[in-house]
Amino acid sequence: MHAQNPRPSHDDAGVLVIGSVTMDVTTFSSRLPRPGETFLGDAFTLVLGGKGANQAVAAGRAGAPIRFVGCVGDDLFAPLVRQSLTEADVDISHLREVPGQTGVAHIRVDASGENDIVMVPLANAELSAEQIDTALEEFAPSSRVMLTQLEIPFALTMHAIRGAHEKGLTVILDPAPAHELDESIWPLVDVVTPNETEASLLTGIEVDSREAAIRAGRWFIERGVAHALVTMAGAGSVLVDADGVRDIPAHRVEVVDTTAAGDAFAGYLAASLAAGEELPAAIDRAGAAGALAVTRRGASPSLPHAAEVAACLEALASEEDRA
Numbered sequence: 001m002h003a004q005n006p007r008p009s010h011d012d013a014g015v016l017v018i019g020s021v022t023m024d025v026t027t028f029s030s031r032l033p034r035p036g037e038t039f040l041g042d043a044f045t046l047v048l049g050g051k052g053a054n055q056a057v058a059a060g061r062a063g064a065p066i067r068f069v070g071c072v073g074d075d076l077f078a079p080l081v082r083q084s085l086t087e088a089d090v091d092i093s094h095l096r097e098v099p100g101q102t103g104v105a106h107i108r109v110d111a112s113g114e115n116d117i118v119m120v121p122l123a124n125a126e127l128s129a130e131q132i133d134t135a136l137e138e139f140a141p142s143s144r145v146m147l148t149q150l151e152i153p154f155a156l157t158m159h160a161i162r163g164a165h166e167k168g169l170t171v172i173l174d175p176a177p178a179h180e181l182d183e184s185i186w187p188l189v190d191v192v193t194p195n196e197t198e199a200s201l202l203t204g205i206e207v208d209s210r211e212a213a214i215r216a217g218r219w220f221i222e223r224g225v226a227h228a229l230v231t232m233a234g235a236g237s238v239l240v241d242a243d244g245v246r247d248i249p250a251h252r253v254e255v256v257d258t259t260a261a262g263d264a265f266a267g268y269l270a271a272s273l274a275a276g277e278e279l280p281a282a283i284d285r286a287g288a289a290g291a292l293a294v295t296r297r298g299a300s301p302s303l304p305h306a307a308e309v310a311a312c313l314e315a316l317a318s319e320e321d322r323a
């Protein structure tokens with residue numbers, strides 16, 4: 001990663017998030033309907049979502065100054081998006097309104113906490129290179145990390161990564177939803193955080209074990225990524241880089257809804273690195289945030305606050321001391 005001062009001041013420890021924003025329409029039911037079946041559910045929510053917006057909220061709750069770059073429509077959902085981001089202390093001065101509909105995600109969650117999602121980009125497809133350049137010019141001097149995902153057009157993801165790299169920011173890529181990427185992207189990425197499904201799709205290696213996760217991690221390192229963190233839900237994670245392989249155990253919790261757990265992880269990871277934490281400690285904090293997120297329903301409502309994550313880490317440390 002790019003060099004960082006050991007203890008940066010709050011003003012220059014910002015996180016710039018470039019990505020998607022949606023309104024999440026979520027239903028909860030004992031099981032998912034079969035094709036062609038109508039099935040009665042138990043609950044419904046309408047809340048802020050989108051990987052970019054969720055990660056911005058998570059990073060803000062982790063304590064970092066957050067700047068978000070994205071697009072909303074001129075529909076009824078746009079004011080809800082702005083209100084939700086503003087209430088989370090996210091700078092939305094580069095959230096652009098465009099004609100048409102705000103992005104929507106339709107999420108279904110079953111009793112085990114598993115989900116499926118259909119994300120319709122809509123306004124997210126209107127993000128522009130000029131918008132990204134303007135935001136980088138304004139915010140790069142006061143930021144340490146740029147975090148992005150793959151719910152915006154890939155050409156713009158590439159543009160954001162290239163621009164952030166050139167300005168000396170630590171670049172984190174959450175490669176979700178995964179699809180084939182131009183290999184010229186990898187040397188510009190400091191940390192890539194695929195789950196086992198995304199790692200399998202990107203590398204062609206079926207990630208079904210720790211050994212396979214390590215092989216997938218090495219695939220990224222061989223192509224120029226500085227650090228590859230392959231997450232495997234309840235099986236923990238492996239961090240692969242030039243120093244070797246580090247195993248990171250999962251935090252054991254009761255799963256209610258896995259929606260946005262990865263976003264909690266990514267946002268806390270970015271905020272922790274921006275604050276000057278070393279990567280292993282940042283991953284541990286991010287893991288606790290992701291674990292807390294799966295114990296709650298919804299996307300943005302499930303994202304934990306810094307005090308909750310600190311308490312979770314303290315409790316885990318106490319358990320380890322007693323073991």
